[in-house]
Amino acid sequence: MSTIQTDKLTKVFPGGITAVDAIDFEVREGEIFGFLGPNGAGKTTTIKMLNTLIRPTSGTAVVAGFDVVKHPAEVRRSIGYVAQDVGIDEHATGRENLTLYGRFYRLDGKTIKERVDSLFALVDLASFEDKMVSTYSGGMRKRLDIAMGLIHQPKLIFLDEPTVGLDPQTRARMWEYIQSLARTMGITIFLTTHYMDEADKLADRIAIIDRGKIMTIGTPDELKRSIGGDVVTLSPCGTGEPECAAFMERTRSVLSGQQFVKGLQASNGDVAVYVAQGESAAPNIMRLLAGAGVEVQRLSVSRPTLDDVFLKYTGRTIRAQEGTATSYAEMQRKRNRRPS
Amino acid sequence: MNVIADIWYQVIRHWKTQIRMKVWIFLNLFQPILWLVLFTQIFKSLSNNPELGSTSYLQFFAPGVVVMTVMFGSAWAGMGMLYDIDMGILSKMLATPVSRISIITSRVVASMMLLVLQAIIIFILAIIMGVDIETGVPGVLLALLIVSLLGLGFSAFSNGLALLFKRPEPLMGVINFVSMPMMFMSSTMMPGNLLPGWLDTVRQFNPVDYAVVGVRGLVLEGYIWSDLWQSLVVLTAWAIAGIFFGTMMFRSKAE
Numbered sequence: 001m002s003t004i005q006t007d008k009l010t011k012v013f014p015g016g017i018t019a020v021d022a023i024d025f026e027v028r029e030g031e032i033f034g035f036l037g038p039n040g041a042g043k044t045t046t047i048k049m050l051n052t053l054i055r056p057t058s059g060t061a062v063v064a065g066f067d068v069v070k071h072p073a074e075v076r077r078s079i080g081y082v083a084q085d086v087g088i089d090e091h092a093t094g095r096e097n098l099t100l101y102g103r104f105y106r107l108d109g110k111t112i113k114e115r116v117d118s119l120f121a122l123v124d125l126a127s128f129e130d131k132m133v134s135t136y137s138g139g140m141r142k143r144l145d146i147a148m149g150l151i152h153q154p155k156l157i158f159l160d161e162p163t164v165g166l167d168p169q170t171r172a173r174m175w176e177y178i179q180s181l182a183r184t185m186g187i188t189i190f191l192t193t194h195y196m197d198e199a200d201k202l203a204d205r206i207a208i209i210d211r212g213k214i215m216t217i218g219t220p221d222e223l224k225r226s227i228g229g230d231v232v233t234l235s236p237c238g239t240g241e242p243e244c245a246a247f248m249e250r251t252r253s254v255l256s257g258q259q260f261v262k263g264l265q266a267s268n269g270d271v272a273v274y275v276a277q278g279e280s281a282a283p284n285i286m287r288l289l290a291g292a293g294v295e296v297q298r299l300s301v302s303r304p305t306l307d308d309v310f311l312k313y314t315g316r317t318i319r320a321q322e323g324t325a326t327s328y329a330e331m332q333r334k335r336n337r338r339p340s
Numbered sequence: 341m342n343v344i345a346d347i348w349y350q351v352i353r354h355w356k357t358q359i360r361m362k363v364w365i366f367l368n369l370f371q372p373i374l375w376l377v378l379f380t381q382i383f384k385s386l387s388n389n390p391e392l393g394s395t396s397y398l399q400f401f402a403p404g405v406v407v408m409t410v411m412f413g414s415a416w417a418g419m420g421m422l423y424d425i426d427m428g429i430l431s432k433m434l435a436t437p438v439s440r441i442s443i444i445t446s447r448v449v450a451s452m453m454l455l456v457l458q459a460i461i462i463f464i465l466a467i468i469m470g471v472d473i474e475t476g477v478p479g480v481l482l483a484l485l486i487v488s489l490l491g492l493g494f495s496a497f498s499n500g501l502a503l504l505f506k507r508p509e510p511l512m513g514v515i516n517f518v519s520m521p522m523m524f525m526s527s528t529m530m531p532g533n534l535l536p537g538w539l540d541t542v543r544q545f546n547p548v549d550y551a552v553v554g555v556r557g558l559v560l561e562g563y564i565w566s567d568l569w570q571s572l573v574v575l576t577a578w579a580i581a582g583i584f585f586g587t588m589m590f591r592s593k594a595e
Contacts (some may be wrong), residue, residue: 051435076437087432089424091357103349103440106342148432 001027003156003188004033004050008059011045019045021212023061027190028153032182034203035192036306042190042212044084047158050190051081064156077105080149080157084164086141090134093124094144097133097277103151112151118305119147123177139170146177156188159183163198171198178202196306208313220306227304227312228262230278232285234271235298247294254281254292260284265311272311278302343439350446351453355422358454363387368454372409372462376402377389378468395560401426402466403483403555404528409462410455410487411548415519417451418502418511425506436567455491456484471559479558482568489575490551496582500589524546527556547578 004027011020020042027033035043047191048054050063052072061068064078097115102112103199120129123143142162149157162178163171179202180211193199199206199218207217216223234251248266255261255273260281263274275281278301289296311317343413358364380398421444424430432442463473463480473479498515505511523529525542526549532540543549555565 048431053431053434058342073437076435078436079435081432083428083432083435085428088428089353089357089429092353092362092428095352095358100349100353101436103345104433104436106345106437 001029002062002116003029004061004063004190006050006059006061009046009049009052009056009061010058011042011049012057018051018212020056023209023214024216025207025217027156027188028189028205030182030186031204032178032189032191032202033038034199034206035209036196036199036203036206036310037192038194041194041209042044043194043209044160046209047081047160047190047192047210051158052076063110063192073091077152078154078156079155080152082142082145082149082157082162083120084160086138086145087232088133088141088145088148091132093130093132094120094136095129097131097144098148101148102151115151119150122150123147124173139166142166142170142174142337143177150181150187156185156190159189161192161194163193163195168283175201196310200306208310210310210314210316211299213219216309223306223309226305227274227308229274229276230281231299231302231304231308232273232275232278232282233300233302234273234285234289234296235269250292250294251289254288254294255285258288263312265315267311267315267317272308274304274308274312343442346439346442347446347449350442351450354450355449355453357420358450364524368413368451368458369461372458373465375408376405376462379405379529391403396470398466398469399471399533399560401529402462402469402471404552405466406462406487406555407490407548407551408523408528409458409480409549410491411456411494412519413458414491414496415515417447417495418498418500418515419508420447421499421502421506422506422511429476440590441587444496444499444590447499448492448583448586451495452488452491456488459484459487465477472488473559474562475558479563483555483558486551486554486571486575489579490547491573493547493575493578493582496579496586500582500586503586503589503593506593522546525549526552531562536547547575550574570584 004025006023006025008022008024009020010018010022012018017289022061023042024045027147035046037043041154041211045088049056050061050068052068052075053320054070062074064113066074066078074237092100097121098116099112109116119124125140125143125147128136128140136144146159146162151160159178166174175198178189178191182186182189191202203220205219208215208221208223209338216226218226248269248271248313251271252264252266255271256264260275260277262276265272265274273281273285282299286296287294376398380401383397383401421430424433434440460480460585463483475482498511501511501514505514525539526546527535527543528548532543535543552570553567554575557567558577
């Protein structure tokens, strides 16, 4: 059974920017569905259409059995939402924040008290529940935020970039929480991220989204297999050199005709060559390029990662996209946030 | 019923936030006292003006301080909404089933409760300083209703503007631009017949003036129903306009 089903879901913002462009996908009950793409790809806009915060321009979405436009109230009751910005009142205690959310879902006082206690235990904040949130670290806030999304025991929870700005240790802990939500509590999770490793580690299935379009959907293994084997990465020149483009072009023309080469992608001064067997292909590549007078400065052989998958489907690496497409309002908010 | 409960729990949240700011509480209680004492000193010599008759300036100005306090307090009410917008609290709330109208209403109610409390304190202080309230306790209650309507309108407009601008600078600009002239273009500090003719005309369109006239009548003269009805009708319209504006902004801008 599907928990989310979209049909040509589209959002065009005033000014004509198409943030989400006719996307179709399905999220199955109980799975962790990863929505992977660079900043500005349309991930948050998609979440906001699914959780009723913004209206789709066209297309439909059914969430937890309800149409998001026709039955927004029912959708809201069925879902939890953990936004990219931690939406917590700093000038209140953790317990007050959580209790207020229990009230919003019309739970009675006794139920709220029980759930607050068990949720604080779940996210390891038991001794901090009556402390002001302004004294919490970034990781603690994020954990409280997740607890707030769970107070009404939803069947589906949206996590928008849940580990942005967290240190590696806190990130690893957060991954454990997210996994345990899905595995032990059976909650369906819709997770957006621009971290390859996060999608790879957590998601049962991944949709790669870029410029408002879904490029491909599959399990991490399926996506990596679609590369067709190994990746040989060549650096024919240092970046920024004027003759670099010419080198890239020559490399392309030499290799693209070869039978053992399944695909070629150039990005950031590197050329990724997709081959069945990296170790045996590498000497071949070197020989061919040397024969054509192309000097290779560096070469590496690797198993495909989601980064290669992203490159294959979008023609760009996700890293090159980071830090762009950040709106002014977002920057402002981040600047106002005190360091954690 | 859900709406009432939603408003109630959010009012509690706003009150807890306010009470935790000790400096803010102190200033809010101290400021009207300062105004009452300071302004009556500044304009002391006006007491000799024949227009005031036997009324002391304190007697004349005390109702004005009540109105000023409510007006300035409620005009700034939108700042709290900005915090919720900025921190992402508002959009997170909107993804819950909480009643939409309760979000803005609870803010207005919470600020009204504080302002009524402030107004009561000013009345008590004024009585201690020797102001004689002609209509007694029932009159004070009616005066509180009048200033509540004024404050309701300001507070709702302020929250609506916060949703419209989503940033503090334009909101603060508009509040300063509007509230000061609204105070001076009224009989808050000067009796209407001492104002230049054009100001005396302009004040007929100023809700602040209707509040001042209503409250002052109750303090100085008794129940002048012709004035009181006018005040109540105009201020009710003002409050409804504010709530309409605030709700409209909430519908269209709270994404």
